[in-house]
Amino acid sequence: MIELKNVSKVYRNNHIALSNINLTIKKGEFVFVVGPSGAGKSTIIKLLMKEVEPTNGEIYVNGMKLTELKRKEVPYFRRNLGVVFQDFRLLQDRTIFENVAFAMEIIEASSREIKKRVPQMLTLVGLSSKANQYPHQLSGGEQQRVAIARALANNPSILICDEPTGNLDPDTSWEIMKIIDDINKSGTTVIMATHARDIVDKMKKRVVAIEKGVIVRDQQRGVYGYED
Numbered sequence: 001m002i003e004l005k006n007v008s009k010v011y012r013n014n015h016i017a018l019s020n021i022n023l024t025i026k027k028g029e030f031v032f033v034v035g036p037s038g039a040g041k042s043t044i045i046k047l048l049m050k051e052v053e054p055t056n057g058e059i060y061v062n063g064m065k066l067t068e069l070k071r072k073e074v075p076y077f078r079r080n081l082g083v084v085f086q087d088f089r090l091l092q093d094r095t096i097f098e099n100v101a102f103a104m105e106i107i108e109a110s111s112r113e114i115k116k117r118v119p120q121m122l123t124l125v126g127l128s129s130k131a132n133q134y135p136h137q138l139s140g141g142e143q144q145r146v147a148i149a150r151a152l153a154n155n156p157s158i159l160i161c162d163e164p165t166g167n168l169d170p171d172t173s174w175e176i177m178k179i180i181d182d183i184n185k186s187g188t189t190v191i192m193a194t195h196a197r198d199i200v201d202k203m204k205k206r207v208v209a210i211e212k213g214v215i216v217r218d219q220q221r222g223v224y225g226y227e228d
């Protein structure tokens, strides 16, 4: 479970990115976070990853109070999170297999586990045949599937996606959404920040809308609801 209690974030330049956010996300939910550019969506994601600290308020993820986590506990905490970004963020000088393996090497998984798990993840995203290729040899959609495989390698309970379809054409975006939806159906909590109106409208999931750092709407089976 994820809980933000009275969370505010003021950046160093005194910009108020989030103001008194209260949000609870249950295990297994699928939540879209929508809102105009600059509304604070990425800031929420960075707070959940403990990449930035809140100025005020409390954040709990899977029973851990993030503001009280010690520096050395952060890697352990992050094992529970898989993260996918708009720009894929693959290592260009490593193969597809090595990119997925890298996530497991960080948590010091054994080479035996890695050899077993990476092919399973590549099969899940339909890329077994590309294991020995390099990112630049893959299409954008394929690269995003690698990023998803990497995000899931350590079996996280939460998948966080920041604009995962932002660089993809509509058909490819839907292929990615099908994979993310299946991951959610298998029990993983999904939080996805997006500007993709069509996807939000068709998926009929919970929608949390943010404007100027404030939650202005929180709907089950919601819609995108912006003209941008």
Ligand SMILES: Nc1ncnc2c1ncn2[C@@H]1O[C@H](COP(=O)(O)OP(=O)(O)OP(=O)(O)O)[C@@H](O)[C@H]1O
Pocket: 011, 012, 013, 015, 016, 017, 035, 036, 037, 038, 039, 040, 041, 042, 043, 044
């Ligand atoms: N490191 C930072 N220092 C100062 N201001 C920042 C910083 N990061 C973000 N901001 C500001 O905080 C506000 C919220 O930014 P955030 O990136 O969370 O928005 P967003 O909703 O994700 O936008 P987009 O849809 O364009 O990605 C913006 O006004 C942004 O300029």
